[in-house]
Amino acid sequence: MPGISAVEAVAAALLVGSLAFILAAVVGILRLPDFYTRLHAVGKCDTAGLALATLALALLSGDLVLALKLAAVWAILAVANPTGTHALARAAGRAGVPVWTADGAARRKSRRDGGPSR
Amino acid sequence: MTDRRALSAGPLAAAALPLFAFWVLLSGKLDAFHLGIGLLTAILVAAATQRVYALPPASMPRKDFARAALRIHRPVGYLAWLLVEIFRSAVHVTRIVLDPRLPIRPTVVRIEDGLPHPVARLTLAHSITLTPGTVTIDCDERDMTVHALDARSAAGVGRDGGAIARRVRRLYSRNESHGS
Numbered sequence: 001m002p003g004i005s006a007v008e009a010v011a012a013a014l015l016v017g018s019l020a021f022i023l024a025a026v027v028g029i030l031r032l033p034d035f036y037t038r039l040h041a042v043g044k045c046d047t048a049g050l051a052l053a054t055l056a057l058a059l060l061s062g063d064l065v066l067a068l069k070l071a072a073v074w075a076i077l078a079v080a081n082p083t084g085t086h087a088l089a090r091a092a093g094r095a096g097v098p099v100w101t102a103d104g105a106a107r108r109k110s111r112r113d114g115g116p117s118r
Numbered sequence: 119m120t121d122r123r124a125l126s127a128g129p130l131a132a133a134a135l136p137l138f139a140f141w142v143l144l145s146g147k148l149d150a151f152h153l154g155i156g157l158l159t160a161i162l163v164a165a166a167t168q169r170v171y172a173l174p175p176a177s178m179p180r181k182d183f184a185r186a187a188l189r190i191h192r193p194v195g196y197l198a199w200l201l202v203e204i205f206r207s208a209v210h211v212t213r214i215v216l217d218p219r220l221p222i223r224p225t226v227v228r229i230e231d232g233l234p235h236p237v238a239r240l241t242l243a244h245s246i247t248l249t250p251g252t253v254t255i256d257c258d259e260r261d262m263t264v265h266a267l268d269a270r271s272a273a274g275v276g277r278d279g280g281a282i283a284r285r286v287r288r289l290y291s292r293n294e295s296h297g298s
Contacts, residue, residue: 024212031215036265037224039253040211047248048208051201065146072143078204082247082254089255089265099265102223 007059014056021049034100035092043085050077134164196289200245207250214267225272226255229262231279238290245282246275 028041141156251271266272
């Protein structure tokens with residue numbers, strides 16, 4: 001491709017990968033059934049997606065100090081993300097937010113369909 | 119027992135050095151003026167927050183500083199392993215949420231990790247959150263509560279934290295070799 005250097009091409013690929021993970025986190029929030037399972041989607045996909053994004057930006061910056069700063073940004077995020085996930089999960093656990101289980105969902109469904117419970 | 123601890127040089131330096139390194143990174147200027155202000159600020163912040171972040175003294179006796187430097191390959195190896203796990207776990211969640219059948223069977227398991235030090239337990243709790251299929255919900259004096267997306271993830275951490283806990287124990291073990 002004319003006008004695009006190899007570094008820019010790699011950075012673009014990394015950004016696309018980053019967006020794919022973040023998109024997966026969004027799909028996860030929409031599809032997963034309860035608070036705790038949604039935390040899995042956000043906590044993991046965001047950490048990985050932001051790693052790719054900061055790596056891409058570090059490549060594009062072409063400046064060692066700026067690249068190290070971006071690495072520091074990601075390192076802080078990588079600690080802050082599980083901390084935030086843990087704080088949310090713990091608060092939910094103590095507030096008594098119920099944990100979704102496959103068996104519980106099957107029971108509710110059979111009750112709704114007028115199953116064997118009556 | 120008294121809660122007040124005198125300012126001591128070892129822990130103060132251990133807190134101030136990373137702060138100073140962070141300052142140098144953010145400022146990017148290496149002249150005497152900026153380095154001087156940075157050093158002063160780092161020491162002041164370390165002194166002011168020492169009591170807030172005070173950890174049990176067992177965390178690092180002074181004579182262990184030199185030996186800790188010799189074991190620097192341990193955290194490097196651990197962080198490399200964790201980085202791979204972060205991507206494996208993101209791919210794991212992505213595959214589950216993009217699967218039309220949404221193959222999840224969430225369970226909550228309790229783990230007795232038996233790790234002696236709060237920093238080691240923090241490392242384990244965060245590592246469990248970042249590895250595939252598991253999120254640490256709660257952590258008290260003795261055990262941790264972990265939410266697992268499916269039965270395989272739950273089996274992976276087992277009753278005692280499984281392979282992750284063994285890695286963390288090795289990371290913080292005092293032995294030169296891989297004692298556990």
